[in-house]
Amino acid sequence: MKITRLLRHDFKRKNPSNTTKWYDLYEDWHLIESSFTKQYGIRLRNEPDMTWDEFSTLLAGIMPETPLGQIISIRSEDDPDILKGFNGEQKKIRNEWRSRLAQDLLQGKGSPELMIAHFQQMMKQSFS
Numbered sequence: 001m002k003i004t005r006l007l008r009h010d011f012k013r014k015n016p017s018n019t020t021k022w023y024d025l026y027e028d029w030h031l032i033e034s035s036f037t038k039q040y041g042i043r044l045r046n047e048p049d050m051t052w053d054e055f056s057t058l059l060a061g062i063m064p065e066t067p068l069g070q071i072i073s074i075r076s077e078d079d080p081d082i083l084k085g086f087n088g089e090q091k092k093i094r095n096e097w098r099s100r101l102a103q104d105l106l107q108g109k110g111s112p113e114l115m116i117a118h119f120q121q122m123m124k125q126s127f128s
Contacts, residue, residue, distance in 0.1 A: 020101065022097075023068060023071070035062050038067065
């Protein structure tokens with residue numbers, strides 16, 4: 001499974017259609033904390049001096065075997081063969097996240113460029 005995530009505004013992407021956000025820094029904080037502990041042995045609550053740049057770099061390196069990595073893998077999966085093998089909980093996780101992304105687009109959250117890119121991506125997937 002692939003891992004796709006948009007972390008920071010200053011990460012420039014050449015392909016604007018690949019800017020889907022696969023996690024929320026606030027809502028998924030418990031997954032981020034447990035992933036840092038599992039992968040790096042770092043307990044974020046005990047790291048008051050960690051800079052944002054260091055945190056962002058470490059977050060960008062989270063592997064699929066961590067709690068956050070597993071959820072991102074589920075949320076971002078598009079391979080029909082893999083989706084057929086999803087259990088009920090995985091389908092629920094993926095569908096809830098995709099519904100949230102759609103709601104955000106309908107409510108106009110995000111830049112016009114991002115909304116256009118999402119629309120183009122949806123059309124591409126619908127007609128390919």
